[in-house]
Amino acid sequence: MPRVEIARVTLFGYDLRYAHGAYVMSGGRTITSLPSTVVRLETDEGLTGFAETCPLGPAYLPAHAAGARAALEELAPSLLGLDPRNLNAVNDAMDAALAGHGYAKAAVDIACWDILGNAAGLPVSTLLGGARADDFPLYVAIPLGPVDAMVAHVRARRAEGIRRFQLKLGADPREDAARTRAVLEATEDGDVIVADANGGWRLQDATIAARALEDLDRVLFEQPCPTLEECLIVRERTTLPMVLDEVVTDVGALLRARPACDGVNLKLGRVGGLTKAKLIRDLGTELGLRFTIEDSWGGDLTTAAVAHLAASTKPGQLLMASFMNDWTLDHIAGHEPRSRDGRGAAPTRPGLGVTPDVDALDVLTIVE
Numbered sequence: 001m002p003r004v005e006i007a008r009v010t011l012f013g014y015d016l017r018y019a020h021g022a023y024v025m026s027g028g029r030t031i032t033s034l035p036s037t038v039v040r041l042e043t044d045e046g047l048t049g050f051a052e053t054c055p056l057g058p059a060y061l062p063a064h065a066a067g068a069r070a071a072l073e074e075l076a077p078s079l080l081g082l083d084p085r086n087l088n089a090v091n092d093a094m095d096a097a098l099a100g101h102g103y104a105k106a107a108v109d110i111a112c113w114d115i116l117g118n119a120a121g122l123p124v125s126t127l128l129g130g131a132r133a134d135d136f137p138l139y140v141a142i143p144l145g146p147v148d149a150m151v152a153h154v155r156a157r158r159a160e161g162i163r164r165f166q167l168k169l170g171a172d173p174r175e176d177a178a179r180t181r182a183v184l185e186a187t188e189d190g191d192v193i194v195a196d197a198n199g200g201w202r203l204q205d206a207t208i209a210a211r212a213l214e215d216l217d218r219v220l221f222e223q224p225c226p227t228l229e230e231c232l233i234v235r236e237r238t239t240l241p242m243v244l245d246e247v248v249t250d251v252g253a254l255l256r257a258r259p260a261c262d263g264v265n266l267k268l269g270r271v272g273g274l275t276k277a278k279l280i281r282d283l284g285t286e287l288g289l290r291f292t293i294e295d296s297w298g299g300d301l302t303t304a305a306v307a308h309l310a311a312s313t314k315p316g317q318l319l320m321a322s323f324m325n326d327w328t329l330d331h332i333a334g335h336e337p338r339s340r341d342g343r344g345a346a347p348t349r350p351g352l353g354v355t356p357d358v359d360a361l362d363v364l365t366i367v368e
Contacts, residue, residue, distance in 0.1 A: 003083050004045040008368040009076040012038040012361035016299050017329040024143040026170025026200025031057055034297055035065035039107040050356055051110035053103055053269055056296040063103040071104035076367035084112040087275050102272035109273025110305045117351035124308040125346040131311040135343040139164035139320040147182045154183050161342030164192045164320045170200020177212035193219045199226035199246055210238035235260040254280055263290040263319055285317050294322035300333035304352040307337050311346035332356040
């Protein structure tokens with residue numbers, strides 16, 4: 001196929017509102033609405049690719065919305081003239097132009113996958129190795145709060161078909177254990193409960209929480225401490241299956257984390273996009289790990305990218321995925337892909353398979 005070149009980079013912005021009031025995590029981190037940034041890449045041959053990046057506030061990971069936009073403005077000139085189908089060249093050029101800021105580079109990388117799929121006439125899941133299942137299980141996060149409120153949220157989502165629940169914990173470990181037990185009692189055999197502190201406990205409290213949860217079936221322990229070193233120590237003190245999230249940032253971190261975890265929460269933005277997420281997913285699969293596929297936050301475009309990676313993951317090693325466009329009120333691509341009875345599926349049209357309404361977005365920057 002003849003070479004094509006990126007001729008224009010456009011950045012758009014819009015706000016994503018949480019659908020259930022306040023999204024509360026450990027450390028008092030509370031979200032009601034977040035700015036999301038959409039990247040559109042256009043080539044000289046008329047090919048177009050979209051993606052978005054939406055950091056979960058400024059105090060969750062080393063990322064924030066204004067930083068994403070500034071980083072993308074810095075990167076945009078280095079993209080002009082590149083063939084977006086050459087993912088290695090694009091990622092190399094971004095790394096040469098700007099160190100770090102993987103959460104911003106992720107949107108460019110995913111937009112290139114969208115173009116590659118559109119050029120080939122194939123969905124991204126096929127390019128990632130092929131869809132392995134028609135659909136896959138989804139989870140919802142339950143904000144940290146009073147026991148009754150968390151249980152009510154779980155029951156409402158169960159009525160919608162969800163059977164996997166990630167409880168936001170990381171407060172007093174004994175109170176968190178009570179929250180977990182109450183939710184466990186409100187669910188049934190086959191449901192999965194993830195006790196996720198988002199690194200909110202230090203070592204002593206994480207150990208107390210692990211001991212309090214030790215006898216519970218169907219409970220996974222996610223990212224109890226902020227550092228890998230602490231999580232490794234907690235791993236030695238509990239038989240609870242452990243999932244790591246924030247500390248797994250690249251292949252090297254995955255290999256260092258392997259002794260501490262049975263699974264990984266793989267966020268596309270945290271690792272730099274689909275190219276690097278696929279590498280981590282494939283290596284982790286060979287190591288026998290299970291994966292939750294998602295991103296820090298996002299709408300329809302993020303959900304589509306997550307769906308393609310989840311669909312191409314071995315079903316036995318896919319713990320769950322998130323359709324974050326079910327968690328939010330604002331939809332720029334018709335609320336597609338759409339979940340059904342607690343399960344998701346990858347779009348079957350070429351590329352990401354969704355088309356955003358750019359007229360509903362605010363234009364931030366155009367580089368050409």
